[in-house]
Amino acid sequence: MSAVADNYARLQALGVEVISVSVDSHFVHKMWNDHELVKMVEGGVPFHMASDQAGNIGRAYGVWDEGQGIELRGRFLIDPDGVIQAMEVMTPPVGRKLAETIRQVQAFQLVRASKGTEATPAGWMPGDLVLKPGPDLVGNVWKVWKPSQEK
């Protein structure tokens, strides 16, 4: 979570709000923030650290691990209409890569701004070519984009 907190300003600049959730109480969240995270991130965690001790939210999002009584690493990108646009769920030992989350935010925001008339090919980064799906593009993607263009 410290990685997300450390990049909060970048997320805010993109108009993204953050909520973290675990089965720890909000009192333990305070202790974790005050005793450890504040040493990793200037000023500590700037977003809501939600508590889901009974796992109700985790169950609804499919990240509840019944055997361990914890929530798996799960990342959900929710758009301004409250619709989930992206999700990624991982077992605990491997951390996320926030740069990929930010890339996806930028791609989904571009698609949304185009009202769905544009799509981003594999590996798309801001500034790269976007696709305009339509009758003319069917069977012709190869003319404008090849996998070798993915950086």
Added chain:
Amino acid sequence: MSEPQGCGRVTGAVSSDGAPPAPSPESTLKKEVLVTARPGQKAPEFTAPSYYRGGFTPVKLADFAGKWVLLCFYPGDFTFV
């Protein structure tokens, strides 16, 4: 039903779920919350106690309607990744 404020609610709840049911073997068996989170579908609404910038402030997903939200679950405080 009024929402418990501050420390009144001890755990998160999906909104359709209301307050956590009184614990009885019967209700725990019947009360299977369905996974409704899927890409392209509405995110399940929830409310939960939360620690926020030095205070205890309940958080609701609906508070952020009209904004992009990054919702991050993780295994636990004081874990290593």
